[in-house]
Amino acid sequence: MIYDKPPLSFADQAQRLRERGLSFDDPAHVEHYLSHIGYYRLSAYWLPFELPSSDGITRCHQFQVGTTFEQILQLYIFDRKLRLLAMEAIERIEVALRTRWAGSMSLRHGSHAHMKHELFKCPWNHARDLGKMVNELHESKETFIVHYRDRYTEPFLPPIWAVVETLTLGALSRWLKNTKDMVVKKEIMRSFGMPTVEIMEGVFHALTPIRNVCAHHSRLWNRRFAMSLPYIQRMRHTMQPPNAPNHAEHHLYNYLSLINVLMKAINPGSSWKTRLIELLNTINPAQQQAMGFPTDWKTRPFWAE
Structure with missing residues (x-):
């Protein structure tokens, strides 16, 4: 055609x-x-x-x-507010993950742990990710990167606590997954309240598309995501299970549930969940279900407490 x-x-x-x-x-x-x-x-x-x-x-x-046009406009405004709220949380999570990974790696393996291929499970993936880092830092105009290039000749890359500030969530999740040191991974796992290292890695990997949707101002409200989050057994009364009707596990509800868990680990006094519930109350049940929310979500202890 x-x-x-x-x-x-x-x-x-x-x-x-x-x-x-x-x-x-x-x-x-x-x-x-x-x-x-x-x-x-x-x-x-x-x-x-x-x-x-x-x-x-x-x-x-x-x-x-x-x-009416106002119904459509209000749904659009809801989605914009939802993106801002999700991005606020993901920013906090991303910064905390950078800090935890760089801190644990540097204390155990030195300031330039990211340059040591023996600390990573797959040398090919390490070489790829390090190469991307080198290319981006070579052209970077960030003040702290320029200062390091002007002042130091060896090592040619800045320390891990500096370079980590240039990593996207997607890149950071790849570095984390390829990290060999299980002590480092378990420290990060516990700090985020995750039950296993494998689940932690899967959660951070799956959050990357959410972050990208928010960053590019795309529709978040009823989007269906290609990958689903790892299923956490202790959250079985909260999360939509694998193979849920209408592919609910691929919609936003499970992601928001896990984001709330991560936010509580970072800041137990956070008002994020309260503000999310207040925003959700501005749309009708059918529009909530379009995000994968179960009909009884408000009465589930995870949300009611």
């Missing part, structure tokens, strides 16, 4: 939505948001408000009777 859809002005976009059954009183109000958010971006949020198609595959593009 050849794509031949013509571009539409914001006024024409608003008119098209009205023709498809969307209710609103002020076209200028709708055009304002279309011009600042985008028709295509908003369409992901009005999809649940559309009537089902006759074949169950293609989109009908007609709205359910009574659907």
Whole structure:
């Protein structure tokens, strides 16, 4: 097929939505948001408000009777607030993981432990990750990196507590998984309240897509993620189990549950869970279930305590 859809002005976009059954009183109000958010971006949020198609595959593009533009806009605003809240937590988790890994590795193996291939399980993966680090630091304009290059010649890379500040969560999770020293890993595991090293590694790896969605301002609300989190037996009364109906374990609920566990380990007095519940209460149960939330989640001890 050849794509031949013509571009539409914001006024024409608003008119098209009205023709498809969307209710609103002020076209200028709708055009304002279309011009600042985008028709295509908003369409992901009005999809649940559309009537089902006759074949169950293609989109009908007609709205359910009574659907208003404000309903769609409020769902979009909810998702934006949800991303900000998730990113706040992941930032805290990422910084804590950097600090724990660099601190344990340096105390046990020296300031430049990251350069010692014998400390890592797979030398090929270590060489790959170290090479990426070298390339990025060579071009870095960070003050502390420039200072090290100007002042020191050996070793040619800064110490581990400096270079770790340049690692993304994805890169950091790879370095952690490849680390050979189980003493280091168990120290980090206990500091985050994880039951095993394997689960800890799986959790940090699986959080990377969440972090990337938030960082790139993509839709988080009802997204289905390719990888699921490790199932934690002691959280069996909280988490959606593997092979849950409608692939609930691949949606956001389990991730938010594990993020809350990590946040409590970092800061037991954190208000993050309270603020998350307050935000969730602004949407209806069906919209909560689109994130994988079970119908009785509010009464489960994990959330009620």
